Structures are given as structure tokens and as C-alpha cells.
Amino acid sequence: MPGGAATEDSETRFWLRTVAVGGWVTLLMCIAAAAYTAFFTTSEHRPVLGVLVALTAVVGAAVLWVVPWRRVIASSHREAVLLCWSVLTIGSIVLMASLDGGAGSPFTLALLLPAVFSSLAYELRRVVLIGVLAEAAYLLLSVVGSPGPGYMLVFCSGLGGVIVMAVGQAGFHQEWRAQLARSSRTDPLTGLLNRRGLALASARSFHDLARHRRPLTLLVLDLDLFKAYNDTHGHHAGDELLHWVGAQLSQAVRPEDSVARLGGDEFAILLPDTDRGAAAPLLGRLCESLGSRIPCCIGSAAAPEDGTTFDDLYRVADAALYEQKKCRFPAVDAPASSLPGHRPPLSAVG
Secondary structure: OOOOOOOOOHHHHHHHHHHHHHHHHHHHHHHHHHHHHHHOOOOOOHHHHHHHHHHHHHHHHHHHHOOOHHHHHHOOOHHHHHHHHHHHHHHHHHHHHHHOOOOOOHHHHHHHHHHHHHHHHOOHHHHHHHHHHHHHHHHHHHHHOOOOHHHHHHHHHHHHHHHHHHHHHHHHHHHHHHHHHHHHHEOOOOOOEOHHHHHHHHHHHHHHHHHHOOOEEEEEEEEOOHHHHHHHHOHHHHHHHHHHHHHHHHHHOOOOOEEEEEEOOEEEEEEEOOOHHHHHHHHHHHHHHHHOOOOEEEEEEEEOOOOOOHHHHHHHHHHHHHHHHHHHOOOOOOOHHHOOOOOOOHHHOO
């Protein structure tokens, strides 16, 4: 499988490595199946088995080198494609085992693999589905040929144990990934979105802007003299103040709005379906609310008049914020990009 770009996110790398493991295991099992078919089976269906093993090997090779997995992973069809792969794998195992004598064929051992793979790749309900299909497939093979009730009891129990472990692992994995996703999108101090979280949350708003010309407004907020507050009262008090500011901002906005801490004492609020005029009352309320503890400056930018991307709006809002800073603190005459606490636009953040 081709190597990914250096900037590829961890989610994409996870899926690429997972399907690569599945592809390589498929090829290795096909090598073992080909050797078994050539040297050990006495079935009159040996030629047909050879063809099935070859076709399965072609699928494994396609998974590794032909299927455009980056495109599949990024699409809404990812889960369906992977599920079809597992179902086809179970189907091919059933076909080969049925030609080799049924439930007593060594091919049935391969039914363990889809259950294990599902625990790596699927959400919980799909893991259960694959497990049920694997057990049903083995019971179906007993109709073709049964190795005896004792053997079947042990095999079904072993396969069931693997499925139970797969379901448990999938549940844990799903919970762990959800927690990891939340932590990657949120600021640990305030519980607000972080820069990455805001970028993800704003994607839908900018999509609506591009397609339907729905307005949106970005507010960028910076606390006045926060460094002095920190130096005077200590970092613990500074952290408590930032947490309080985050709570005030969250309470002041609508459920559909996005509030983020961009870093230091800089916050941002994205207001979908809101033009500059509709956002003006909120600016007044925020200044009044936060002013009870610490004054702030707020810059705003509205789309589409100030731009059509987040970076466009951020530059305009940041410049407006800096102009306020200059009016309040005339000594501030450095470029905005050199001010303490200034952050680059979201596109500069990995």
C-alpha cells in the first residue's frame, strides 16, 4: 500500500494500516490454503478449490495495491465497503470448506479471522453481525459434512469465545476512540473547542456559505492585561479566570454557535446564520459580562463581505481586535502578528 503524506491525520493512518493488515493476512492464508489444496486434500473438487484460493488471493492483492483506500476512507461508504469485504471473506471460506468436506475441513479455522478483524475495524453492532454470520456459516457447513457433535461443540465454543472477545474489544476500542476524538478537539482547561475543534465545527457553516450564501460571523476575543493579572494573582488564579471566561461565553451563545479557546487568553466564537448587525448585541453583552472581572477587546468579521474562508475572517477580526488594542493602549504599535498571545490562522495548525 502506498505511503501516506506526512500531514496525513492519525485516523486515516489507522484505517490504512488496518486494511493493510487484513490484506496481508488474506494473502498469507491463501498461501497456506494453496499448499493444503495441492498436497493434502483428496477432494475431487481440488481444481475448483484452487480457483477459489486464487480468486481470494487476487482480492487480497487488490486490497493492498489496487483499491484506492484513501478515497474510500474519506468517503461515507467506508463502513459498507469493509463490511462487504468481511461478508465476502466468510462466503469464500464457506465455499471452500463445503467443497472440502464441510464443518470438518481445516478451511473452517479461517472463520476466526473475520471475527478478529472486525474487532479492529468495525463499530460494535457490525462486530456482532460478523460474529453471528461466522457462527451461522459453521453451522451451515455441518449440513454438508459434520465431524461429530463433540468436535462441533468445541469449535463452536472456541469461535464463540473469539467473537465475545472481539465484541468486548470493539466496545472498549469504540469508547477509547471517542474519548481520544473529544480530547483532540477540546481545550482541557476550559472544556471549549480548541483550534482543531473549531476548524471541524466550522466546516459545515462554510459549506452552507459556499452553497447557499448563508451569512456567518466570527468574533475574536482577547483579554486585556491578562499577563499582568497572571503575574499579580498567580497562574492558578489565571487558569480559574480563563475557565470562568469560557463559561461566560458558552452561556451567552446559542446551541448552534461554536466557542473555542485558540490559545492563551484568546477566544473565538463562530455564529452561523448571523450577519454583522445581528451579532452586534452579543458583542455588547459579552463586554458587559466579562467586564465585571476583566476587560476585553473583541474583533469581528462577517461572511461573505469580509471573506469566504475561516482564514479570511480570522485576519479581518484579528485586525479589528488589534485596532481596539491600539486605541486602549497607545503604546501597542507592533504588528498584530508579534503581539503576545497572537495565534496564526487555523490553516497553519496541523
